[in-house]
Amino acid sequence: MKTFDEYTVGNLVLKNRVVMPPMCMNMAHDGMATDFHYIHYGNAALGEVGLIIVEATGVTSGGRIKDRDLGLYRDDQIPGHQKIVELAKKYGSHIGVQLGHAGRKCLIEGETIVAPSPLAFSEDYFLPHALTEPELKDIVQAFQDAAVRALKAGYELIELHGAHGYLLHQFLSPLSNQRTDAYGGSRENRVRLLKEVTAAVKAVLPENFPLILRVSASDYVEGGIDLTEMVEIIQLVKEDFHMIHVSSGGLDVRQEITLYPGYQVRFSEEIRKICQIPTIAVGLITEIAHVEEILQNDRADLVALGRVLLRDPFVIIKEGHGHVSPLFAYKRGFNVNWARK
Numbered sequence: 001m002k003t004f005d006e007y008t009v010g011n012l013v014l015k016n017r018v019v020m021p022p023m024c025m026n027m028a029h030d031g032m033a034t035d036f037h038y039i040h041y042g043n044a045a046l047g048e049v050g051l052i053i054v055e056a057t058g059v060t061s062g063g064r065i066k067d068r069d070l071g072l073y074r075d076d077q078i079p080g081h082q083k084i085v086e087l088a089k090k091y092g093s094h095i096g097v098q099l100g101h102a103g104r105k106c107l108i109e110g111e112t113i114v115a116p117s118p119l120a121f122s123e124d125y126f127l128p129h130a131l132t133e134p135e136l137k138d139i140v141q142a143f144q145d146a147a148v149r150a151l152k153a154g155y156e157l158i159e160l161h162g163a164h165g166y167l168l169h170q171f172l173s174p175l176s177n178q179r180t181d182a183y184g185g186s187r188e189n190r191v192r193l194l195k196e197v198t199a200a201v202k203a204v205l206p207e208n209f210p211l212i213l214r215v216s217a218s219d220y221v222e223g224g225i226d227l228t229e230m231v232e233i234i235q236l237v238k239e240d241f242h243m244i245h246v247s248s249g250g251l252d253v254r255q256e257i258t259l260y261p262g263y264q265v266r267f268s269e270e271i272r273k274i275c276q277i278p279t280i281a282v283g284l285i286t287e288i289a290h291v292e293e294i295l296q297n298d299r300a301d302l303v304a305l306g307r308v309l310l311r312d313p314f315v316i317i318k319e320g321h322g323h324v325s326p327l328f329a330y331k332r333g334f335n336v337n338w339a340r341k
C-alpha cells in the first residue's frame with residue numbers, strides 16, 4: 001500500500017504517509033506542556049503516525065488562541081516541547097510544530113488583540129488594534145525567535161499557520177485586510193507579511209530543514225480567497241516551502257461549507273497539479289482505504305487524519321493490514337497479518 005511507503009520531505013524520511021495534523025488540545029499551562037501532551041503525542045507515536053505536527057503554538061502570548069494553548073515565546077517553554085519531541089522520536093514518529101499567531105481570533109482576556117485592520121471576527125470577539133509597521137516587525141521577529149526555540153526543542157519540521165482565519169491568513173484575505181499601506185491591497189502586498197515571516201524563519205533553519213505552509217484554500221465568502229486566488233498566492237511563496245498543507249475556511253463567519261468525507265481533497269489536488277508542489281490533504285478522512293485512494297490518484301503526497309486519531313490513536317495499526325510494525329501491533333494485542341507486502 002502506498003500509505004505505508006516511505007516519504008522524504010527535506011532532510012526527513014517518514015516511515016509512512018499518515019500525518020497527525022495540528023490540533024489545539026487546550027491543556028497547556030502558561031504556554032507550557034503538561035503530562036497530557038506527553039501522553040497524547042506519545043500515543044500518536046505508538047499508533048504509528050509517520051509525522052506528528054504539534055498543535056498551534058503561539059509565537060507571542062497574545063498570539064495564542066486561548067490561554068491554555070502551547071507557546072514558544074519564552075525559553076522556559078522549551079523543555080516541555082523537548083520532552084514531547086523525545087517521546088515521539090523514541091517511539092518511531094517524526095515530529096514538527098505549527099507556529100502561529102491568532103491575530104483577531106485571540107480569545108484571551110488582558111491581551112492586546114491585533115489584526116491587519118480594526119475589524120472584529122464576530123461580535124463575540126474583541127475589536128482588534130490594526131498593527132503598525134514597527135509592530136509587524138516585532139511579529140516577524142517573534143516568529144523567528146519561536147523557530148529558534150523549536151529547533152532547541154528538537155523539532156524536525158516547522159509548519160507556519162497560514163490558515164483558519166489566524167493572523168497570516170487575515171493578511172492574505174481582502175475580507176480581513178483593508179490596509180492601504182505596503183501590507184494591504186494588491187496580492188503582492190497582502191502576501192508581504194507571510195513572505196517576511198517565512199524569510200525570517202528560514203534564516204535560522206538548517207539547510208533542507210522541512211518547512212510547510214498551512215493554508216485555507218477558500219474563504220467560502222464572495223470577495224474572499226477562492227482556489228484561484230490561493231493558487232496565485234502559493235505561486236508567490238512556493239520556493240520557500242517543501243509542502244503545502246491544504247485546509248479551508250475559518251476566516252469569516254459568513255462562510256458556507258458543505259462537509260463530506262474528503263471535502264478539501266480537491267483543493268489539494270489542484271494546488272499540487274497547478275503549483276507543482278507536494279501537498280498534505282486533510283478533512284473528514286477517517287479510513288486508511290480513503291488515504292490510499294488519495295495517494296494512488298495523486299491527489300496529495302501525505303494525508304492527515306485529525307479527529308479520528310483523537311478518537312482512536314491506533315486506527316493506523318488496526319486498518320494497516322499488517323503494513324505497520326507487526327511486532328508493535330502484536331504487543332498491543334492487535335490481530336495483524338504478519339506478512340508485509
Ligand SMILES: Cc1cc2nc3c(=O)[nH]c(=O)nc-3n(C[C@H](O)[C@H](O)[C@H](O)COP(=O)(O)O)c2cc1C
Nearest residue numbers: 021022023024055056247282283284285305306307
Ligand atoms: C480539537 C481540534 C483542534 C484543532 N486545532 C488546530 C490547530 O491548532 N491548527 C490547525 O491548523 N488546525 C487545527 N484544527 C484542524 C485540524 O488540524 C484538521 O484540519 C481538522 O480537524 C479536519 O481534519 P479531520 O476531519 O481529520 O479532523 C483543529 C481541529 C480540531 C478538531
